[in-house]
Amino acid sequence: MSSPSATLLKLAAVFLILFTLVESDDSNRGHRKVCIVPSCKDGSDDAPAVLRAFEECGNHGRVEFLNETYYIESIMNISGLNDVEIDLKGTLLWGTNITYWLNNSMPMGYQNQSTAWILGGDRISFQGHGYGTIDGNGQVWYDFIKGASNYPRRPHAITVYGTTNSIFEGLRFVQSQMWTMTVIHSSNVLLQDIYVSSTSNSSTSTVNTDGCDTIYADNITFHRWEVHNGDDGISPKANSTNILVTNSTFIGGAGLALGSIGQYNGVFETIENFTATDCLFINTTHAAYLKTWTGEQVGYPPNGGGGGIGYIKNVLLSNLTIHNVELPMSYTQCINFAGASGNCNSSLFKISNVTFSDIQGTAKQEPIVSLQCSAAAPCVNTTIEDVAGLALTNGTLMKGYDCDNTVGTFGFNCTGHTCDKASGDGTC
Numbered sequence: 175m176s177s178p179s180a181t182l183l184k185l186a187a188v189f190l191i192l193f194t195l196v197e198s199d200d201s202n203r204g205h206r207k208v209c210i211v212p213s214c215k216d217g218s219d220d221a222p223a224v225l226r227a228f229e230e231c232g233n234h235g236r237v238e239f240l241n242e243t244y245y246i247e248s249i250m251n252i253s254g255l256n257d258v259e260i261d262l263k264g265t266l267l268w269g270t271n272i273t274y275w276l277n278n279s280m281p282m283g284y285q286n287q288s289t290a291w292i293l294g295g296d297r298i299s300f301q302g303h304g305y306g307t308i309d310g311n312g313q314v315w316y317d318f319i320k321g322a323s324n325y326p327r328r329p330h331a332i333t334v335y336g337t338t339n340s341i342f343e344g345l346r347f348v349q350s351q352m353w354t355m356t357v358i359h360s361s362n363v364l365l366q367d368i369y370v371s372s373t374s375n376s377s378t379s380t381v382n383t384d385g386c387d388t389i390y391a392d393n394i395t396f397h398r399w400e401v402h403n404g405d406d407g408i409s410p411k412a413n414s415t416n417i418l419v420t421n422s423t424f425i426g427g428a429g430l431a432l433g434s435i436g437q438y439n440g441v442f443e444t445i446e447n448f449t450a451t452d453c454l455f456i457n458t459t460h461a462a463y464l465k466t467w468t469g470e471q472v473g474y475p476p477n478g479g480g481g482g483i484g485y486i487k488n489v490l491l492s493n494l495t496i497h498n499v500e501l502p503m504s505y506t507q508c509i510n511f512a513g514a515s516g517n518c519n520s521s522l523f524k525i526s527n528v529t530f531s532d533i534q535g536t537a538k539q540e541p542i543v544s545l546q547c548s549a550a551a552p553c554v555n556t557t558i559e560d561v562a563g564l565a566l567t568n569g570t571l572m573k574g575y576d577c578d579n580t581v582g583t584f585g586f587n588c589t590g591h592t593c594d595k596a597s598g599d600g601t602c
C-alpha cells in the first residue's frame with residue numbers, strides 16, 4: 175500500500191502528464207497564426223495584401239480570405255509554404271490588363287509557358303468549401319488570342335510548384351486565362367471536388383484552356399472534378415507517375431490526354447501508372463487519348479519540337495461513360511509543329527501496357543479506337559474489353575478498330591488502318 179503522500183505525488187504526476195499533453199495539443203493549435211486578408215474594396219490591386227498574409231502566416235499558419243471579391247492585378251509568387259491552411263470563401267478575380275500580364279507572367283517551368291500565380295510548399299491545405307472561386311476573367315484572353323495556339327506569355331491561372339503532402343479541395347476555377355492548373359515538381363497531392371469552367375460566351379476559341387496538367391509529378395490524385403473547357407481535361411505530361419483520376423466529369427473539351435510528350439529532342443520522359451476510373455465524358459473529343467511528338471524536331475516548344483524519347487506505360491482506363499464523343503479512344507504519334515504535317519512513323523517514344531475496360535455510351539462516328547503508332551516504335555500490349563455496348567448516337571452498335579503498328583492486341587482485332595495525318599486524331 176502506498177502512503178497518502180505517495181498517492182498524492184502519483185496523482186500530481188498524472189495530472190502533470192495530462193496537463194502537459196493537453197497543453198502541447200493546445201499550443202500546436204494556438205501557434206497556428208491566422209492572417210485574414212483585407213480587401214481594398216475599391217477595385218485596386220489586392221495582390222500585395224495576399225502576399226503579405228502568406229509572408230506572415232506561411233509557416234504553421236492559416237490564411238483566410240473573406241467572402242468578398244479580391245482584385246488580383248499583379249503576379250503572385252508564393253512558395254516555400256510550410257504547414258499552411260488556406261481558406262477561400264470569396265472570389266479572387268484576375269485583372270484584364272493584357273499588356274501587364276504579357277510583360278510580367280512568370281515562367282512555369284516547362285514548354286516556355288507562363289503563369290499568373292505560383293503557389294507551393296509542404297503540407298498546404300487549400301479549402302474552398304465548394305464556393306471559393308478563382309476567376310481568371312478569361313473571356314478577354316479568348317477574344318484577344320484569336321485562336322492562336324500557346325500564345326506567348328498568355329498566363330496560366332495557377333501553377334502548383336514544388337508542392338508535397340498537400341490537399342486542394344472544394345475550389346471553383348472559372349474563365350481561366352489559359353491552362354487552369356499545372357502541378358509541377360510535386361508529389362503526394364490530393365485535389366478533390368474541383369469545378370473548372372472555361373467557356374467562351376462569343377464564338378472565340380478556348381484553345382489551351384486545359385483543366386489540369388501534371389509535369390515532374392508523382393502520386394497526384396484527382397477525385398470528383400468537373401471540367402467544362404475547350405482543351406485537355408486532365409493531362410499527365412513529362413514524368414508523371416502514379417496519377418489517379420476518379421469520379422470526374424468532362425464536358426466539351428478533349429477528355430483525358432496522356433501527353434503530349436516527346437517534345438524535347440533526345441530528352442527522356444515518361445508517363446507511368448496512370449489510372450482513370452468511374453468518369454463521364456459529354457461532348458468531348460475523346461474519353462482518353464495518348465499523344466506523342468514525331469521523331470524529328472521541327473521548331474521549338476511550345477508550338478514546335480519533337481524527337482523526344484521515353485515511354486508511356488501501365489495505363490488503366492476503366493468504367494468510362496461517354497455521350498456524343500467524337501473518337502472514344504486514340505493514340506497518335508503524329509504531334510508536330512503547328513500547321514506542319516509530320517512523319518507519323520518516326521517517333522521512338524514507346525507506348526505499352528494500356529487497358530481500356532468497360533467503356534460505354536455513344537459516339538458520333540466510327541471507329542471505337544484509332545491506334546496510330548509509329549513504325550519506328552510500335553505500341554505494345556493494348557487491351558480493349560467490355561466495349562460491346564458502345565453505339566453511334568443513332569443507336570447502331572460500333573465495330574471499328576483502326577490500328578497501325580500495334581503489337582499485342584487483347585480483347586479485339588484490328589479492322590482497318592488509321593488516318594495518317596498530322597492532327598492524328600483519326601477523325602478524317
Ligand SMILES: *[C@@H]1O[C@H](CO)[C@@H](O)[C@H](O)[C@H]1NC(C)=O
Nearest residue numbers: 240241242263264303305306
Ligand atoms: C457571400 O456573400 C454573398 C453576397 O454578400 C452572399 O449572397 C453569400 O450567401 C455569401 N456566402 C457565404 C458562404 O457566406
Ligand SMILES: *[C@@H]1O[C@H](CO)[C@@H](O)[C@H](O)[C@H]1NC(C)=O
Nearest residue numbers: 270271272273274275277278
Ligand atoms: C496596363 O499595364 C501596363 C504595363 O504594366 C501599364 O503601363 C498601363 O498603365 C496599365 N493600364 C492600365 C489601364 O492600368
Ligand SMILES: *[C@@H]1O[C@H](CO)[C@@H](O)[C@H](O)[C@H]1NC(C)=O
Nearest residue numbers: 339340361362363364393395
Ligand atoms: C500519395 O499521396 C497521398 C496524399 O494524396 C498520401 O496519403 C499517400 O501516402 C501517398 N502515397 C505514397 C506512396 O506516398
Ligand SMILES: *[C@@H]1O[C@H](CO)[C@@H](O)[C@H](O)[C@H]1NC(C)=O
Nearest residue numbers: 396397398420421422451452
Ligand atoms: C466513386 O464512385 C464510386 C461508384 O459510384 C464509389 O463507389 C466511390 O466511393 C467513389 N469514390 C470517390 C473517391 O468519390
Ligand SMILES: *[C@@H]1O[C@H](CO)[C@@H](O)[C@H](O)[C@H]1NC(C)=O
Nearest residue numbers: 390412413414442443444484
Ligand atoms: C524524367 O524521368 C526520367 C526517367 O526516370 C529521368 O531520367 C529524368 O531525369 C527525369 N527528368 C526530370 C527533369 O526530372
Ligand SMILES: *[C@@H]1O[C@H](CO)[C@@H](O)[C@H](O)[C@H]1NC(C)=O
Nearest residue numbers: 392414415416446447448488
Ligand atoms: C508503377 O506501379 C508499379 C506497380 O504498382 C510499381 O511497382 C512501380 O514502382 C510504379 N512505378 C513508379 C514509377 O512509381
Ligand SMILES: *[C@@H]1O[C@H](CO)[C@@H](O)[C@H](O)[C@H]1NC(C)=O
Nearest residue numbers: 421451452453454493494495
Ligand atoms: C461507373 O462510373 C459511374 C460514374 O460515371 C458510376 O455511377 C458507376 O457507379 C460506376 N460503376 C461501377 C461498377 O463502379
Ligand SMILES: *[C@@H]1O[C@H](CO)[C@@H](O)[C@H](O)[C@H]1NC(C)=O
Nearest residue numbers: 402425426456457458497498
Ligand atoms: C452536348 O451537345 C449537345 C448537342 O450539341 C447539346 O444539346 C447538349 O446541351 C450538350 N451537353 C452539355 C452537357 O453541354
Ligand SMILES: *[C@@H]1O[C@H](CO)[C@@H](O)[C@H](O)[C@H]1NC(C)=O
Nearest residue numbers: 447487488489490527528529
Ligand atoms: C500493366 O499495367 C497494370 C496497371 O494498369 C499493372 O497492374 C500491370 O502490372 C502492368 N503489366 C506489366 C507487364 O507491366
Ligand SMILES: *[C@@H]1O[C@H](CO)[C@@H](O)[C@H](O)[C@H]1NC(C)=O
Nearest residue numbers: 487525526527554555556582
Ligand atoms: C506484353 O504482354 C506479353 C504477354 O502477356 C508479356 O509477356 C510482355 O512482357 C508484355 N510486354 C510489355 C512491354 O508490357
Ligand SMILES: *[C@@H]1O[C@H](CO)[C@@H](O)[C@H](O)[C@H]1NC(C)=O
Nearest residue numbers: 538539540566567568569570
Ligand atoms: C447510323 O449511322 C451510321 C453512320 O452514319 C449508318 O451507317 C447507320 O446505317 C445508321 N443506323 C441507323 C439505324 O440509322
Ligand SMILES: *[C@@H]1O[C@H](CO)[C@@H](O)[C@H](O)[C@H]1NC(C)=O
Nearest residue numbers: 558559583584585586587588
Ligand atoms: C481475333 O481473331 C482471331 C483469329 O481470327 C480469333 O480467334 C479471335 O477470337 C478474335 N478476337 C476477337 C476479340 O474478336
